[in-house]
Amino acid sequence: DQQVxxxxxSLSVQEGRxxxxxCDYTNSMFDYFLWYxxxxxxxxxxLISISSIKDKxxxxxxxxxxxxxxxxxSLHIVPSQPGDSAVYFCAASSRQGGSEKLVFGKGTKLTVNP
Amino acid sequence: NAGVTQTPKFRILKIGQSMTLQCTQDMNHNYMYWYRQDPGMGLKLIYYSVGAGITDKGEVPNGYNVSRSTTEDFPLRLELAAPSQTSVYFCASSPWKDTQYFGPGTRLTVL
Incomplete structure (x- = not known):
């Protein structure tokens, strides 16, 4: 059962856009989220992280x-650049639950076209 | 500033052979992790360690063993290689229960 x-x-966008x-998660104990x-x-x-006490x-x-x-x-990249072309993974953990582990999603391949 | 280093970068094993994947970090991090990534899949946790002498199983530990005798090193041992262990292996370290820093990976093929 995928928690993240x-x-x-995949996602394809034009440079500058x-x-x-x-990313969606199912475990309500997750309170810390990261993007790689x-x-x-x-x-x-x-890349960037967010705690559940924030919304942005x-x-x-x-x-x-x-x-x-x-x-x-969600992760917003503005403006997108060709160098942003990569696979992006969402990850989550339960800090309050004392977990030392991250749970990763399967990734989204981003292609930024010049 | 080396960060997390992994050796070897590539390896081909025959079924039944054994090998050790090396991982070293120079950031004095307490937490270290081993993941595998199969094509089109996310990272799956094999084993992790919260400090020297302490290890625990992750999501997919079967067929692997680890040890943590020092803060810096966290080797992953494959005793009887199987084709199902063909994957890319990543080691990571973390100062606390949050952001993990990854090594460049080891691509392993078992034939």
Whole structure:
């Protein structure tokens, strides 16, 4: 049973436009969420995170939105650049529950076309 | 600033062979993790450690073993390689129960 779901395996956008990547979760104990970016033949790299006490966190071109009632989060990239082309993983953990573990989604492959 | 290093980068094993995937971090992180990633799938946790001498199973531990004798090193052992263990293996470390920092991965093929 997937606790973290990324229902879009792929997304294609034009350079300069907005990219929106979505993630849904089922475990109401999750209270900390992260996005990782992964290039081919490299390990995932941390991008941005959000705690459940917030509904938005922004870092430069990247913004993560959290809707706790819908158990949904999204990553917005504005403006999108060709270098953003990568696989993006959503991950979640239960800090209050004392978990040391992250649960990952299957990833969404983003392609930004010049 | 090396971060998390993994060796080897690539390896081909025959069925039944054994090997150890090495992972070292130089950030003095207490938490370390081993994941595998199969094509089109997310990262699945194999084993993790919350400090030297302490390890625990993750989601898919069968066929693997780990040890953590030092803070820096967290090797993953495959005793009897099987084709189902063909995957990309990632090691990660974390200072606390949150952001994990990943190594570059080891691509393993079992034939």
């Amino acid at each position: 779901k990324q229902n879009s395996p 907005i990219s929106i990547l979505n 970016k992964k290039y081919p033949a490299e390990g995932p790299t941390f 966190n922004e870092d430069g071109r990247f913004t993560v939105f959290l809707n706790k009632s819908a158990k949904h989060l």
